[in-house]
Amino acid sequence: MNSETPTLLYIDDDKALARLVDRGLTRLGLKVVHANGGTEGLERLAQGGIDVIALDQYMPGLDGLETLERIMAIPSAPPVVFVTASQDSKIAVTALKAGAADYLVKDVHGDFVPLLQVAVDGALRQARLQKARDDAEAEVHASRDRFAALAAEREVLLREVNHRVGNSLQIIASLLHLQASSAAEDDVKAALTNAMGRVAAVAQVHRRLYTSHDLKSVVLNQYLDALLEDLRRSAEGNKMSRLTVKSEPIEIDPDRAVAIGIIVNELVMNAVKYAYPDGAGPIHVDLVARGPDLELSIADNGVGLNAKTDPRSTGMGQRIVSAMATKLSASVERDPAHSGTRIVLRFPRTASKPPAKAAPETANQHS
Incomplete structure (x- = not known):
């Protein structure tokens, strides 16, 4: 014009x-x-x-x-x-x-x-x-199209990174599993199995990310099912025949999912090692929503925390659970009414709340 x-x-x-x-x-x-x-x-x-x-x-x-x-x-x-x-x-x-x-x-x-x-x-x-x-x-x-293209490219790259990291962690977990299976000493086998579980907890998060359309969250019921299936295949798997998990389909960010997975691994392995000295027994993992918060419990019907501590214990599991509980702003309590041992963690869905009270030392006495 x-x-x-x-x-x-x-x-x-x-x-x-x-x-x-x-x-x-x-x-x-x-x-x-x-x-x-x-x-x-x-x-x-x-x-x-x-x-x-x-x-x-x-x-x-x-x-x-x-x-x-x-x-x-x-x-x-x-x-x-x-x-x-x-x-x-x-x-x-x-x-x-x-x-x-x-x-x-x-x-x-x-x-x-x-x-x-x-x-x-x-x-x-x-x-x-x-x-x-x-x-x-x-x-x-045009700007929206450019942004959408960049976001799609970023998502592909993130998915590829998570895929590569997940594969690498899975290889490490598999190597630890092979080493644990061939270990002759029980304490070496237990240490390698614990390490395998910790790596698997992180690897499962990355697997969930690169196989999902959502790179910002992990669905906890699917994650915990897969994580505990990894534990059943571990060197201690013969003691986990009665391991059950019940979780609601709650979405949470990947970092917090890792912390939850590591806590579950530590407390389940603690129950496997110490709850049933004469064999295997039931171990239950439950995760439910309580209003704005989540409640995670790991329970067994074994000898309880008053039993004699294994002299080989290093306290590593307790320190790991305490660190992960702090990351989640979680309170950690033992249920005194439960026969055996039941550890309950309560924490907000997001990291926006201030930290809750510190985890007591009785949360993971044996590890």
Whole structure:
């Protein structure tokens, strides 16, 4: 659009009136191009360089409404001011609904020319505003598309990283499992099995991330099922035949899922080693929502925490559970009413709450 001298295409079969329009609008700062009918006007429009159109209704061949319909079908068509001598309001309504920017009643003496200039100026301003809006919307859409493409690329990269990390951790866990299976000494076997469980807890989180559509959260019931299945395949797996898990499908961020997995591993392995000195017994892992908080419990029906501590214990498990509980802002308590041992952790779903009370030393006495 030429902002200095806009070009008006005046489509009207009345040549005398066209000359009046040409003289009047030229004095008012417009360049006027005349077309003698609808077909001629469309041909001139196709040549380009037209900023605005004034269109008469009654013409031989294509009338104004038919010409307007064809103009509106052209991409980025100039604005149209519909001009007619008819006082019929139906024509005005039809023209405006068809896309005309304005409507004007003309007279044969050319007295309408100043009004036409006002209508043309208004149509040009409206067209400029619409173009600015369209350009802004196009830029917004383009920016959104660029952002979506970058987000998709980032997601693919994150998924690939999690896949590679998960595979590496799984290899490490498998090597520890093989080493534990071939170890002759019980304390070495137990230490390797514990290490395998800790690695598996982290590896399962990465597996959940790269096999899920959501890279920001882990579904805990699926995660704990897979984690405990890894433990059943460990060197101590023959003592886990009665290991059960019950968890709600709660979503949590990956870092907190790792902490939960490590705690479960430590307390389950503690129960495997110490709860049933004469063999295997039931071990239950439960995770439920309690309002805004989560409650995790690991329970057995064994000899209880008052039994004699194994002299080989290093206290590593207790320190790990305490560290992970702090990461979760969790309270850790022993259920005194439970026969055997039941450890209960309560913590917020998110890390936004202040830390809860510190984990007591009785939480994992034997490890």
